[in-house]
Amino acid sequence: MGKVIAFVSRKGGTGKTTTAINLATMLFNLGHKVSLVETDTNYTLNTLRQMELFKTGANDKSVFQIIASDDRNVINQIDTLKADKKLDFIIIDSAGKHTDENIKKLSMVCDMVVVPTSLTQNDLLVTFQTVEDLKPARVLNPNLKIVVLPNRVHSSTKKETIQALLEQLDAIVTESRVPQKNTFANFSTLLPEKEFLEVSKELISLL
Structure with missing residues (x-):
């Protein structure tokens, strides 16, 4: 049954989308069966995927699935994906603003919740x-x-x-870190960023 990894934060702009898609592309590149569920209703990843498929001419059946959802329906979507039993990993790119109820429900069905954070005072407080x-x-x-x-x-x-x-955080803090580079800000839904390999390996080792 697929492991569920959600990227969560109380605010937008902490890097949930960039880290979620970098993990998904890397795991897929390593041969794992992956689906990514995007709950931010701006649907940035879905839009980018369609643009990349159009530009490259890639077959959408040759890449992992990106599913558009929202906070109210994501649990049902996860249950459906788990029932399929063909996936190794289900990655959740959660929206920037959650209700307490949605955070609780999501964390109850996850194997791992990843909270990305910069080292700025504002992001640290939110983390x-x-x-x-x-x-x-x-x-x-x-x-x-x-x-x-x-x-x-x-x-x-x-x-x-x-x-x-x-x-002071009552959580696991990764040894690896994501550097402040344009390669991570200008991400792809098709191609993995090789510098994310170390982070990916550490996250999976924690499961």
């Missing part, structure tokens, strides 16, 4: 709140992994600095 909101789900879903992924980190930032900023 602490997001982790606190997710913690109660571990009582009913004891296998749930809550993971914080340092994102858009300047290349000169030391590992010790990141650890000091995130050490």
